[in-house]
Amino acid sequence: MKVNICGIEFKNPVIAASGTYGFGKEYSEFYDVGELGGISTKGLTINKKEGNEGIRIHETSSGILNSVGLQNPGIESFINEELPEMMKMNTVIMANIGGGTLEDYLQAVDKINKTDVDMIELNISCPNVKDGGMAFGIKSKVAYEVVSKVRSICKKPLIVKLSPNAEDIVDMAVKCQEAGADSISLVNTFKGMAIDIKTKKPVFNNVTAGLSGPAIKPIALRMVYEVCKEVSIPVIGMGGITTWKDAVEFIMAGAHAIQVGTANFMNPYAALEIVQGIKEYMNKEGIKDLSEIRGII
Numbered sequence: 001m002k003v004n005i006c007g008i009e010f011k012n013p014v015i016a017a018s019g020t021y022g023f024g025k026e027y028s029e030f031y032d033v034g035e036l037g038g039i040s041t042k043g044l045t046i047n048k049k050e051g052n053e054g055i056r057i058h059e060t061s062s063g064i065l066n067s068v069g070l071q072n073p074g075i076e077s078f079i080n081e082e083l084p085e086m087m088k089m090n091t092v093i094m095a096n097i098g099g100g101t102l103e104d105y106l107q108a109v110d111k112i113n114k115t116d117v118d119m120i121e122l123n124i125s126c127p128n129v130k131d132g133g134m135a136f137g138i139k140s141k142v143a144y145e146v147v148s149k150v151r152s153i154c155k156k157p158l159i160v161k162l163s164p165n166a167e168d169i170v171d172m173a174v175k176c177q178e179a180g181a182d183s184i185s186l187v188n189t190f191k192g193m194a195i196d197i198k199t200k201k202p203v204f205n206n207v208t209a210g211l212s213g214p215a216i217k218p219i220a221l222r223m224v225y226e227v228c229k230e231v232s233i234p235v236i237g238m239g240g241i242t243t244w245k246d247a248v249e250f251i252m253a254g255a256h257a258i259q260v261g262t263a264n265f266m267n268p269y270a271a272l273e274i275v276q277g278i279k280e281y282m283n284k285e286g287i288k289d290l291s292e293i294r295g296i297i
């Protein structure tokens, strides 16, 4: 089940998705998180962020809308308080980095460069912060500029996380590769909204929020498939993955690894069960290495 992405070895292709797994601590109460291939941290910003006011999570048919707004303790606090514990978890650690401006990203990457974090996942796709975030992930030209600048100072393997709200997801992936990304991860949440018909107001203070969970899976899978056909760097697929069967579909669409997000909220064992399910499937089908099924579509 091993996969290698940009020279980093994962014991299996299952990674906990950013913002749905904290820093791994709470899930450690359920199982050994070292059983997973990796963990992507909650999105980190140079300064601590309290996140958005009002409702932050709203359930929808087969999914959730969230408007957390990148609540996090800030990079310094992450490095001093959280990272030492994470480094003991015996799994690949990705620092997910968010930012409002290019300068924010550069400062954050510079700080992470000096740590033992394995990889950086640059989030140019957060729909819930006012400036930056997803603003960098809509137009390929803007993303190219940001990724090029980050690449020039980044000393870790650089994964760029794309928004499904990009104008053209394939062009976006190609431009990020040209700008020096070592890997692409997709998708972040889809921009959506909900209205409270009692108060006659939007559920979220920001009006819109990000949709995730099983509802987005077929679209996310299609995007991963299309991107995998056009880039030569490894792709990490996600969006609505809830069972090992979903994960296998993403691998068949071309993904090297997959991330599990919202499913962790429905079942804290989801990611672990996906690891076990893929293993059993491989045994049953006589698959010795995931490369035998990767991108077979």
Ligand SMILES: Cc1cc2nc3c(=O)[nH]c(=O)nc-3n(C[C@H](O)[C@H](O)[C@H](O)COP(=O)(O)O)c2cc1C
Pocket: 017, 018, 019, 020, 042, 043, 044, 064, 066, 068, 070, 096, 098, 123, 126, 161, 187, 188, 189, 211, 212, 213, 214, 216, 238, 239, 240, 241, 259, 260, 261, 262, 263
């Ligand atoms: C509550 C919540 C918080 C999230 N926070 C982040 C974040 O900080 N950084 C990021 O890159 N993605 C964040 N995401 C997006 C997920 O990592 C993932 O890309 C998305 O939810 C799609 O996968 P899923 O359908 O398996 O949840 C968040 C998602 C949710 C539901």
